[in-house]
Amino acid sequence: GAVVSQHPSRVICKSGTSVKIECRSLDFQATTMFWYRQFPKQSLMLMATSNEGSKATYEQGVEKDKFLINHASLTLSTLTVTSAHPEDSSFYICSARETGANTGELFFGEGSRLTVL
């Protein structure tokens, strides 16, 4: 099956620093990737849709300057949390849809747990 690798799985940083999370589709191409945030015992909150070669589409209420998304190739999207603060601590998950596949299912990364001290 299609595999999505997300790195790092855990990161601890100091307040004010920036953190980059990578999402890679290992054995397929993904024109579209999605970034989510998940709070404990809660559902996925879609943050943005990442489109290869163009600007990401952010959901209402998500600060684009705070959460920078880059989708420079068909297999890699990155999420950078800039000037992180403790309230940014969360579990961030990416997903990808295979380019050209007409089936619709999403393939998820393993998630990245960010802790901002």
Added chain:
Amino acid sequence: AQSVAQPEDQVNVAEGNPLTVKCTYSVSGNPYLFWYVQYPNRGLQFLLKYITGDNLVKGSYGFEAEFNKSQTSFHLKKPSALVSDSALYFCAVSLGVNTNAGKSTFGDGTTLTVKP
């Protein structure tokens, strides 16, 4: 707008008993319906989907789901639960696979606990 409801936050069953995790949806058009499972501190794994065809869909790990258009439901079922099935289950709906139309809407999740 599309939406998904998972009316139960928690489902508890005994090992060996059948399980059902409920999902209803609202969408203007023909739905693409999905079930995903999430184990603690992990990403989501795809279980099964309904696009078209037979209303009863079989998926991974012995799970199945039945699409009911009149009741706008897509309940997840398994004839005999295992302790290892204990996890968080998400139902999702989308209207297609194009970039924005294919954006999936997820339910709030149902925690399934199977007791030995």
